[in-house]
Amino acid sequence: MDILYTKKDFLDIFSTMGIDEGMVVLVQADLTGFNEILSGSQAIIEALQELVKEDGCIICPTFSLSCLDPACYEQNDYTYESWNMIRDNMLGYDPKLTSCDVYADFADQFLKNENVRRTNHPVYSFAFWGTYDEKCLEQPLNFPISFSRIFREFVDRRACNILIGEKIENSLLWPAMAKTMNQGILTIKRAIINQGRGKQLKNFLNLEVDQERMEEYKKMCYIQSSEYSRKAIHFLSLDTSEESI
Secondary structure, X not given: OOOOEOHHHHHHHHHHHOOOOOOEEEEEEOOOOOOOEOOHHHHHHHHHHHHXXXXXXXXXXXXXXXXXXXXXXXXXXXXXXXXXXXXXXXXXEOOOOOOOOOOHHHHHHHHOOOOOEEOOOXXXXXXXXXXXXXXXXXXXXXXXXXXXXXXXXXXHOOEXXXXXXXXXXXXXXXXXXXXXXXXXXXXXXXXXXXXXXXXXXXXEEEEEOOHHHHHHHXXXXXXXXXXXXXXXXXXXXXXXXXXXX
C-alpha cells in the first residue's frame, strides 16, 4: 500500500531539519514520482509558511525556459530555418501570465498564493513570500542568480536551500557562489520579453558550474539529507556548523 503524505508530515520533516520562524528558505521541489501528497504542492507550501511565519521568507524559482530564443535550446529539435518563425510567434515573458517549466507543478502553485511576488527576469525569475528586502525583486538581466540581489537575504539572515526530489548537484546556490568568487563557466543567452505593445530580444550573461567546482562548494556548506517515499529531501546551508541551524 502506498504511503500518503500530509501537510503534517512535511511540518515534521522540515522542523526536524531545522526550519523555524524567521528563516529564509529557497525551495526547489520536483514532486515527480513521489507517492501521493494530500493537497499536493499546496500542502508543502503551507507547511513552510507555518514554520517560517510572515517574518520569514520563502523563495521559489519560477523559471520559464520557454522564453529562451530557439538558438539557446540545449536540445534543439528545430531546424535553423524555423527559428525566425518561432521568434515571431513566441509570446514573450510576462510575470503575470508566463507559466513555469522547471519544477512546474510546485512553482505554478506557489504563484497562486496570496502576497507572492515574482521578478521580471525572462528566463530565471524567482517568486517571494514573507518578509524580505524588496531589492531582491530588482533582479538584473545579467547574472540573474547571485547573492548581491536575488539571494541577498542569505547574507545576513538564517537561510537554507531545501531540495525535494531534486539532486544536490542542481542546487541554485552553486551558481550564486560561483558569481561571488568570480568562477564558473560564462555563457551568453537570449530571451524574448513581452513589453506591452511589442516584444524584444534581450541578451544576458549567465554562469554554469562544473562538477569539480561544485564539489569544492559542497565542502563550504552544511548538508543534511533524508529519504521519504524513496525520494531524497536535502537541506543545504551556507554555514557549515550544524549548531547554527
